[in-house]
Amino acid sequence: MDYKLLGPLRVLRDGEPLPLGGPKQRAVLAVLLLSHGHVVEFGAVIEAVWNGSPPVKAISSVRAYVANLRRVLGPESLVTTSYGYRLDLGTGELDVDCFESLAAAGRIESRNGDHARACELLSEALDVWTGQPLEDLRDLAVSVHETHRLDELRADIVEAYFDCRLMLGHHVDIVGQLEDQIVISPLRERLWWQLMLALYRANRRADALRAFGRAELLLNDELGIEPGAALVSLEAEIRRQSATLGWREPAHPLVVVDRPDSCLFGRDAEMQRIDDALVGAECGEGRVFVLAGEAGIGKTAMASEAVVRAESVGFTAAWSCPPEGIRQPQLWSWVQVLRSLGDNAGRGQLARAAEVIAPQLLELLPGWPLPSNVLPSNIKENYRADFLILDSVVLALHRLVEGHPTLVVLDDLDRADRASREVLQLVVGNLRQLPLVVVATWQDNGDENRSRRSSLIRLTNKCDTTMLRINALDVDATARMVAHAGIQEQTLQLAEFIHRRTGGNPYYTAEVIREIRIDPTRRDFVPDSVAAVIRSRTSTLPPETRKDLRIAAARPDALIARPSTHLEPAVAAGLLVQLPNSNAVRFLCPLVRDALAAQRTRAELADAVRVDATRLVRVASTSTDNLWQQLTS
DSSP states (O other), X not given: OEEEOBBSOEEEETTEEOOOOSHHHHHHHHHHHHTTTOOEEHXXXXXXXXXXXXXXXXXXXXXXXXXXXHHHHOTTTEEEOSSEXXXXXXXXXXXXXXXXXXXXHHHHHHHTTOHHHHHHHHHHHHHHOOSSBTGGGTTOTHHHHHHHHHHHHHHHHXXXXXXXXXXXTOHHHHHHHHHHHHHHOTTOHHXXXXXXXXXXXXXXXXXXXXXXXXXXXXXXXXXXXOOOHHHHHHHHHHHHTOGGGSOOOOOOOOOOOOOTTOOOOSOHHHHHHHHHHHHHHHTTOOEEEEEEESTTSSHHHHHHHHHHHHHHTTOEEEEEOOOSSSOOOTTHHHHHHHHHHHHHSOHHHHHHHHHHSOGGGGGGSTTOOOOTTOOGGGGGSOOOOOHHHHHHHHHHHHHHHTTSOEEEEETTGGGSOHHHHHHHHHHHTTGGGOOEEEEEEEEOOSOOOHHHHHHHHHHHTSTTEEEEEOOOOOHHHXXXXXXXXXXXXXXXXXXXXXXXXXXXXXXXXXXXXXXXHHOGGGTTSOOHHHHHHHHHHHHTSOHHHHHHHHHHHXXXXXXXXXXXXXXXXXXXXXXXXXXXTSSOEEESOHHHHXXXXXXXXXXXXXXXXXXXXXXXHHHHTSOGGGHHHHHTO
């Protein structure tokens, strides 16, 4: 059987529609179909069918509707559990599932560079769309979310389809189709962008500029806003008759291969995601990655590896990192990026970027030409990073990366100023028109202030942003690091020991391996480099925190069951780890604990011994019934 949610709700058997009953009975079927095979609780069915205002005997009505549907669909199609109903499609097919499957396959082929195959799949997906979801049940509140989601997905697929047609050189053929879609979705700026480009490539430059004017007027009248960076930039390129706008036959799909001398271990899955994004950027599809994890977990090493791989296939790369302990101007992370990209840009391209950047930022961009309409006195003015200045950074970035696949690394974005993080949010909104991949690293120890956490949530909620949580290395990756260092004896046993000692932290692991390689008898020592890093991290902590850390490190307990409030900064610094569903904390790994224990004073050591002796006396004098309570007090 074929189940249809697109258009009026229908069920077809051998092409013939089945009688589904009245509106309420059809609503029950719709609710079960929208659950995609999951059980829907009895109460949820009632709430959905009657939009939150059920009659007194609603459950009896639902049972009658389900019984009627079983007679129509078959006794095994509707499953009753102890708490709800589930619709079993069996060998049947739901048109929404088919639509989403074809759409996903088309996008994958597009990212892989096979635009002809992508066009076929996306066209098949659009053919499945036979009307608005649940046209005959629009009053059903539960369908509103699904209808909106599918509408947005269809709009994205339409744009992806026209992108592929443009890549294949079908600009003349799609002008009329684009005009039809703009009538349906007039506020989708991407459609206007595609129409302008198609008209320009069809030798209709004047019509392309008129299309921009239509879009500008529409957006102003309907929403009171100006066209976005992508449309503004394309309009300027059309006026200049930029050579980058002409159609070129698509190159063979970009293939990113691993470097044989790569020293990155245990990150194959994460790096494959970035490799795929580089392929997509070569085809004009941008993406942002946020690599989040504790200090030393390997985020910067992964970003460095991404730069090497991108540059090996012809990408331009730019790197920025906010200075630590030094006050920086607003937007400094992006100023570093613009400087780097400007150094690699041609004179004309740099002049076009300078035309749109806020004049107040030019003082921070040495070597950028001063536009004729900007007075030298303007660039000396103090500035606040308001929206127009943020948007000017996006416009300049747009002009610097057009036609040039680019990788931007924003290292330690969590330490960057708020304006720099907000610019990245604006960049995400323009990624579908940019051959750009952004890799941002974010130190996340689970103890962040509300502002930073909100920035991370807003950024990672975007559909073109992928958050990769970087976890500790496993024993196998540690063993490969040991073998790579040339230590061949008892590799697995040594790897297990190092993994326990370092907690799988790549930086600590590398330093311990280096120490053992120099002197195998020093496997229990804390490397000087690690001790220096721990000292640096603790130096910025409050004195009470440093003292409590050193005393805790001198004790034999693996856990700190009842940590004082003084230890909270140590969690934020990545020295302690909060245990899930508990107030207890522990040291990140034994190596960190040993490094901190080595810093303790004699008085602190005596305090720790005195506390432990007191506890032993208390435990010895208590009954066995209270032993556990005393041990954990």
